[in-house]
Amino acid sequence: MKKKGSFLAPFFYKQSKVLFSGDSLNLILFTFIVLLGFTSYYFGRKKAYRIQYTKKRLTALPQFYGYYLAIWCAIPAFIIFSLWAIFEPTIVKLLILSDYSNQGYLDNELNLIYEKTKSLSRGQFTGEITPFIEASAKKYLNLRSIAQSSKVVIVLSAIIASGAYAYKRISSNSRTREPVEKFLKAVLFTASLAAILTTVGIIFSLIFQTIDFFKVIPLFDFVFGTHWYPAKAFVRDSSEALDPSMYSDTFGAVPIFAGTFFIAFIAMCVAIPIGLMSGIYLAEYASIKVRQYAKPLIEILAGIPTVVYGFFAALTVGPFLKEIGNSMGLDVSAESALAAGGVMGIMIIPFISSLSDDVITSVPQSLRDGSYAMGATKSETIKKVIFPAALPGIVGSILLGVSRAIGETMIVVMASGLAANLTLNPLESTSTITAQIVVILIGDQAFGDPKTQAAFALGMSLFLVTLCLNIVALRVVKKYREKYE
Amino acid sequence: MKKNGVKMIKISSKNVDVFYGKKQALFNINLDIEENQVTALIGPSGCGKSTFLRCLNRMNDVIDICRVKGQIMINDFDINDKSCDVVRLREKIGMVFQKPNPFPKTIYENISYGPTIHGMAQSKNEMDEIVETSLKKAALWEEVQDRLHEPGTGLSGGQQQRLCIARAISVKPEVILMDEPCSALDPIATAQIEELIDELKKDHTIIIVTHSMAQAARVSQNTGFFHLGELIEHGSTDKIFKNPENKKTQDYITGRFG
Ligand SMILES: Nc1ncnc2c1ncn2[C@@H]1O[C@H](COP(=O)(O)OP(=O)(O)O)[C@@H](O)[C@H]1O
Numbered sequence: 120m121k122k123k124g125s126f127l128a129p130f131f132y133k134q135s136k137v138l139f140s141g142d143s144l145n146l147i148l149f150t151f152i153v154l155l156g157f158t159s160y161y162f163g164r165k166k167a168y169r170i171q172y173t174k175k176r177l178t179a180l181p182q183f184y185g186y187y188l189a190i191w192c193a194i195p196a197f198i199i200f201s202l203w204a205i206f207e208p209t210i211v212k213l214l215i216l217s218d219y220s221n222q223g224y225l226d227n228e229l230n231l232i233y234e235k236t237k238s239l240s241r242g243q244f245t246g247e248i249t250p251f252i253e254a255s256a257k258k259y260l261n262l263r264s265i266a267q268s269s270k271v272v273i274v275l276s277a278i279i280a281s282g283a284y285a286y287k288r289i290s291s292n293s294r295t296r297e298p299v300e301k302f303l304k305a306v307l308f309t310a311s312l313a314a315i316l317t318t319v320g321i322i323f324s325l326i327f328q329t330i331d332f333f334k335v336i337p338l339f340d341f342v343f344g345t346h347w348y349p350a351k352a353f354v355r356d357s358s359e360a361l362d363p364s365m366y367s368d369t370f371g372a373v374p375i376f377a378g379t380f381f382i383a384f385i386a387m388c389v390a391i392p393i394g395l396m397s398g399i400y401l402a403e404y405a406s407i408k409v410r411q412y413a414k415p416l417i418e419i420l421a422g423i424p425t426v427v428y429g430f431f432a433a434l435t436v437g438p439f440l441k442e443i444g445n446s447m448g449l450d451v452s453a454e455s456a457l458a459a460g461g462v463m464g465i466m467i468i469p470f471i472s473s474l475s476d477d478v479i480t481s482v483p484q485s486l487r488d489g490s491y492a493m494g495a496t497k498s499e500t501i502k503k504v505i506f507p508a509a510l511p512g513i514v515g516s517i518l519l520g521v522s523r524a525i526g527e528t529m530i531v532v533m534a535s536g537l538a539a540n541l542t543l544n545p546l547e548s549t550s551t552i553t554a555q556i557v558v559i560l561i562g563d564q565a566f567g568d569p570k571t572q573a574a575f576a577l578g579m580s581l582f583l584v585t586l587c588l589n590i591v592a593l594r595v596v597k598k599y600r601e602k603y604e
Numbered sequence: 605m606k607k608n609g610v611k612m613i614k615i616s617s618k619n620v621d622v623f624y625g626k627k628q629a630l631f632n633i634n635l636d637i638e639e640n641q642v643t644a645l646i647g648p649s650g651c652g653k654s655t656f657l658r659c660l661n662r663m664n665d666v667i668d669i670c671r672v673k674g675q676i677m678i679n680d681f682d683i684n685d686k687s688c689d690v691v692r693l694r695e696k697i698g699m700v701f702q703k704p705n706p707f708p709k710t711i712y713e714n715i716s717y718g719p720t721i722h723g724m725a726q727s728k729n730e731m732d733e734i735v736e737t738s739l740k741k742a743a744l745w746e747e748v749q750d751r752l753h754e755p756g757t758g759l760s761g762g763q764q765q766r767l768c769i770a771r772a773i774s775v776k777p778e779v780i781l782m783d784e785p786c787s788a789l790d791p792i793a794t795a796q797i798e799e800l801i802d803e804l805k806k807d808h809t810i811i812i813v814t815h816s817m818a819q820a821a822r823v824s825q826n827t828g829f830f831h832l833g834e835l836i837e838h839g840s841t842d843k844i845f846k847n848p849e850n851k852k853t854q855d856y857i858t859g860r861f862g
Pocket residue numbers: 624629647648649650651652653654655656667
C-alpha cells in the first residue's frame with residue numbers, strides 16, 4: 120500500500136489544526152502568564168491596602184505585597200512552562216521511536232524516521248509513505264495533543280495553586296519584603312551567571328577544537344612554520360585528510376603572526392603620536408568651549424563602522440599610495456600593509472586620545488598648581504609632572520589600542536589582501552590572524568576538518584594575546600587609580 | 605628687620621580689585637607687607653584671602669576667568685607690568701598650599717624640580733647640596749636622609765607638607781606664601797610647621813593665610829583681617845588681637861562670627 124504524501128497531507132494538516140498549533144499555543148500561554156503576573160501585582164497591592172485600612176501596620180510597603188504575589192503567580196508557572204518546552208520534544212521522540220527499537224535500526228536511520236514522521240504530521244512530507252510512518256505520524260499527533268492539553272492544565276493549576284498560596288500568606292500579613300529582595304538578587308545572579316557561562320563555553324569550545332587541531336598538526340609546526348597556505352588543505356578529499364603528513368608546511372603561523380604584529384605596529388605608529396598629542400591638547404590647552412565640541416567629534420571617529428574604514432583603505436588610501444609609489448619608481452601593491460595599518464591607526468586615534476584625555480584631566484589640579492608655583496611653564500609642567508603622573512593610565516590606553524589593532528578584521532581583509540606573505544616591507548601585502556580566520560571560514564566547511572580547526576587555533580592564539588594585553592592594561596590603570604585615591 | 609629704624613616694605617599692594625568673571629572677589633585692597641616678618645591673613649571662609657595670596661605670585665593667571673586690577677609692587681617692581689617675567693617672579697615668590705601636594709616623584713626629585721627648571725645647579729654635587737640644605741631648613745633632613753629616592757607621596761601628611769616647604773625654599777625665594785598650610789595636619793605636625801615658620805622668617809618674608817586665630821597670634825608679627833572681599837583692618841598682630849579699631853575685627857577675633 121503505497122500512497123503519495125501529497126494525497127494524505129491535507130488530512131493530517133487538518134487534524135493538527137483541531138487544536139492550536141504548538142507555537143501559537145505557547146505564545147498564548149506565555150502571554151497569559153505574563154498578564155496574570157501583572158494583574159496579580161495589583162491584587163496583591165490592593166490586598167495590602169485593605170490590610171492597612173483595618174489599621175494594622177504592614178510589614179512592608181504595599182508594592183512589595185504586589186511583587187510578592189506576582190512572583191508567586193508567574194514564576195512557578197513559567198518554570199514549569201520552560202521545562203516542558205525543553206523536555207517535551209525529547210520525550211515524544213523517545214515514545215515514537217520506542218516502536219522501532221529492537222529492529223536493528225541505526226541511530227541515523229531512527230533520526231530519519233522521526234524527521235519523516237514529523238514532516239508528515241505537519242503535512243509537508245512529499246516522499247513515499249509507508250504504513251509504519253503513517254502510524255507513527257498519527258501517534259505523534261496524538262501525543263502532541265495530549266501533551267499540549269496537559270501542559271495547559273498543569274500550567275494553569277500551577278498558577279492557581281501557587282497564587283492562592285501566596286494570596287493566603289499575604290492575608291496573614293507575613294513578610295513579603297525579604298522574599299522579593301531575595302528573588303531580585305537571584306535574578307541578577309542568574310543574569311551574571313549566564314554571561315559568565317557563555318564566556319566559559321566559548322573558551323572551552325576554542326580549547327577543545329584547538330586541541331583537536333594540534334592532534335593533527337604538531338604544535339611546533341604551527342608555532343614555527345613559515346608557510347601558511349590553508350587552501351592547500353582544502354583541495355584534498357576527505358580520505359586523504361587523515362594523513363597528517365599531507366599537512367606539513369601548510370599551517371605554519373609565523374607569517375600571519377608577523378603580519379598581525381606588523382600591521383598593528385604600523386597602526387600604533389599613527390595612533391600613538393596623534394592620539395596622545397590630541398589628548399594632551401584637549402586636556403591641557405583647549406578652552407572649555409573647544410573641548411566641548413572637539414571631544415565628541417573625535418569620539419564620533421570611534422563610532423564609524425570598521426567596514427567603512429575598510430573601504431576607505433581599500434578604495435582611497437591603497438590606490439593613492441600605489442600611485443605615489445609608482446611615481447617615485449617604487450613597486451607598491453594596491454593592497455599594502457601600510458594602507459591597512461595607516462587607516463587602522465586612524466581608527467584607533469579616538470580610543471587613545473579620549474582615554475589619555477581622561478587620565479590627564481584626572482591628574483589633580485593641586486599638582487599643576489604646585490608646578491606652576493615653582494615657576495614651571497605649561498609645557499614643563501606637562502612634561503615633568505603631568506605626563507609622568509598620568510603615564511600608567513596612558514600606557515593602559517595604548518595597550519587597549521593595541522588589542523583593538525590586533526583584533527581588527529575588516530580593514531585588513533579589505534585593504535591588505537589575504538595572502539600570508541612573510542615580509543617586513545610595508546608596501547607589500549600581508550595578512551593577519553583575523554583575516555585568515557575569515558579566509559578559512561568563508562565557503563563550505565566541515566567540522567573536524569583540520570582547516571576549520573585551524574581557525575579555532577588562530578582564534579585561541581588571538582584570544583590569548585588580547586587577554587594578556589587587556590590584563591596588563593587593566594592592572595596598570597588600576598595601579599594608577601590607587602595612587603591618587 | 606629694621607633699617608635705620610624704618611621697617612622695610614617688601615610687598616605693597618595698591619587699589620587691588622579682583623574679579624572672577626563678573627563677580628568681584630576683592631575690593632580695593634591696600635596692604636603693605638614688611639620684609640622678614642610673618643604676616644597673617646585672617647577672615648571668614650570665602651572672604652578672598654586665598655585670592656589675594658594668589659595675586660602676589662600671579663597664580664590667578666592660571667584661572668581663565670580671573671582678572672586682577674591695581675598695582676602690586678614687589679621690591680618696587682610692578683608684577684602686573686608687561687615686562688614682568690612670571691617664571692622669574694615665581695622663582696622669587698614661593699608658595700605652599702593647603703593640602704600637601706608633593707609630585708609623584710622621589711623626595712630628591714621633588715626638591716630638585718625647581719632648581720632644575722631655573723638652572724641653578726651646574727653639577728650633581730651642587731644639586732645634592734641644594735637638596736640637603738633645603739631639607740635641613742625644612743627640618744625634614746633627619747627623617748628622610750636615607751630614603752631620598754623613595755616617592756615623596758609615601759611620607760606622612762606633616763612630612764609631606766614640610767617636603768613642600770623644602771621644595772618651595774629650594775630656589776631661595778625672597779617671599780613664601782602659605783595658604784592654610786596646617787589645615788590638613790594634626791596638632792603635632794602643626795607645631796613643627798609653626799616652629800619652622802619662625803625659623804624661616806630670618807631669610808624669607810612670609811605671608812600665611814590661616815583659619816586659626818591662635819596660630820595667627822603665635823606665628824605672625826602683622827595681621828590683616830579680610831571680610832567679604834575687603835581688607836577691614838591691618839597692623840601689628842599685638843594691636844589687632846588686643847586692641848582692634850574696627851568692630852567687625854573685634855567680633856571675629858572674639859569668635860562672635862566666622
Ligand atoms: N576659581 C574661582 N572661580 C570663581 N570664583 C572663585 C574662584 N576662586 C575663588 N572664587 C570666589 O572668590 C571668593 C574668595 O575666595 P577665596 O579667595 O578662595 O576665599 P578664602 O580663601 O578667603 O576662603 C569666594 O566667593 C569664591 O567663591
